[in-house]
Amino acid sequence: MSVLLERFAGSPLFPIAVKVAEGRRLSFDDGVALFTSSDVLGVGALANFVRERRHGNTGYYNVNRYLNPTNLCWVDCALCAWARKPGVDGGYTMSIEEAVAESAAGWHDGITELHIVGGLHPSLPYSWYLDLLRALKARFPGVHLKAWTMVELDWIARVGKRDVVDVIRDLKAAGMDSCPGGGAEIFEKRVRDLICRDKISGERWLEVARLCHENGVRTNVTMLYGSVETVEDRVDHLVRIRELQDETAGFLGFIPLAFHPEETQLPHLPPATGLTDLKVIAVARLMLDNVEHVKAYWVQIGEKLAPVALHFGADDLVGTVTEETITHAAGAKTESGLSRAEMERMIRGAGREPFERDAFYERVGRDASGRVLRANRHDFAAALAPAPAGSSRHPSSLDAALASS
Numbered sequence: 001m002s003v004l005l006e007r008f009a010g011s012p013l014f015p016i017a018v019k020v021a022e023g024r025r026l027s028f029d030d031g032v033a034l035f036t037s038s039d040v041l042g043v044g045a046l047a048n049f050v051r052e053r054r055h056g057n058t059g060y061y062n063v064n065r066y067l068n069p070t071n072l073c074w075v076d077c078a079l080c081a082w083a084r085k086p087g088v089d090g091g092y093t094m095s096i097e098e099a100v101a102e103s104a105a106g107w108h109d110g111i112t113e114l115h116i117v118g119g120l121h122p123s124l125p126y127s128w129y130l131d132l133l134r135a136l137k138a139r140f141p142g143v144h145l146k147a148w149t150m151v152e153l154d155w156i157a158r159v160g161k162r163d164v165v166d167v168i169r170d171l172k173a174a175g176m177d178s179c180p181g182g183g184a185e186i187f188e189k190r191v192r193d194l195i196c197r198d199k200i201s202g203e204r205w206l207e208v209a210r211l212c213h214e215n216g217v218r219t220n221v222t223m224l225y226g227s228v229e230t231v232e233d234r235v236d237h238l239v240r241i242r243e244l245q246d247e248t249a250g251f252l253g254f255i256p257l258a259f260h261p262e263e264t265q266l267p268h269l270p271p272a273t274g275l276t277d278l279k280v281i282a283v284a285r286l287m288l289d290n291v292e293h294v295k296a297y298w299v300q301i302g303e304k305l306a307p308v309a310l311h312f313g314a315d316d317l318v319g320t321v322t323e324e325t326i327t328h329a330a331g332a333k334t335e336s337g338l339s340r341a342e343m344e345r346m347i348r349g350a351g352r353e354p355f356e357r358d359a360f361y362e363r364v365g366r367d368a369s370g371r372v373l374r375a376n377r378h379d380f381a382a383a384l385a386p387a388p389a390g391s392s393r394h395p396s397s398l399d400a401a402l403a404s405s
């Protein structure tokens with residue numbers, strides 16, 4: 001018997017350990033059993049086995065910058081502490097020039113990726129989304145633009161009165177290289193009705209992701225845990241991701257997001273514990289046998305727990321993320337960004353070997369001064385298989401112009 005299986009001799013997790021050792025797919029019931037097991041270290045050991053089988057001792061990260069061009073949003077998600085309604089204090093919308101200037105603030109750090117998400121702005125025109133990407137691509141031609149969640153793509157299609165496939169093609173032509181995974185929350189309707197009632201359904205989120213993949217745009221996928229979902233809801237979410245990934249192979253990575261209740265409409269909910277954080281990462285690693293990367297988002301789970309997660313199934317600590325605002329609006333106490341050296345220190349502290357990656361997990365080379373030698377130059381459509389068929393966070397003149405138009 002292997003060392004792994006010896007660890008589980010006599011344990012209720014033994015049948016699952018056998019499947020893991022043999023590389024067999026876990027069932028829905030296996031997922032529930034893992035979540036409800038009191039043997040958190042055992043669940044972590046299984047996930048670590050899978051993680052090391054896939055990625056050895058490597059700990060990935062990238063050097064990215066967040067761009068949130070507007071926090072105005074007509075949707076009123078109970079989970080959200082960040083968005084503002086038009087006319088409310090703290091709302092902002094950047095002009096194209098302001099957004100480019102904001103992005104340039106991280107240029108000296110040698111960023112290789114811009115992570116672009118915002119609110120569902122009630123009146124920005126379709127052309128604004130295209131113009132923003134074109135302007136960013138023109139200013140930062142070597143930087144990967146990871147732009148717009150499935151929720152935003154659906155909204156941009158409604159704004160433009162276009163089919164979402166046409167929108168994906170237009171945005172791709174304008175410079176969108178891949179998409180972030182936000183807005184997935186928990187796919188199950190009962191949960192969505194409580195935490196994000198007016199957001200697109202889980203089914204629509206998956207449909208838009210499928211259309212991205214089918215049109216040569218790879219995406220990420222998240223799961224928001226720690227609000228009102230059950231263990232079964234989490235497993236259902238993971239299984240639905242796995243099913244779509246079987247068909248499209250379009251998900252780059254899975255990012256579990258801990259719900260931060262402060263300043264949301266659900267402040268009475270307790271924040272997720274560290275054990276829950278680790279267990280979600282571990283179960284995701286075990287259930288998502290066709291998703292290459294499981295990320296531990298240090299901004300959310302903290303700089304002390306994130307390196308531990310590299311031994312509970314995660315292989316990637318996301319990025320330097322200068323400058324995170326969304327989770328911090330909900331009370332996150334972590335830094336709003338880290339340097340490359342700090343990311344590498346965190347990974348080495350876990351006994352893993354740091355690997356600076358681009359958006360497609362290719363190594364990023366730098367010269368002695370830190371200048372990027374090589375970054376994302378991929379044709380994502382060709383790579384995808386199988387393919388069926390200065391801060392401007394204040395109300396800007398743009399908002400005033402839109403309001404009066």
Ligand code: SF4
Pocket residue numbers: 073074075076077079080081082083118119120151196199
């Ligand atoms: S979570 Fe997204 S869609 Fe919901 S209110 Fe916040 S910004 Fe808007």
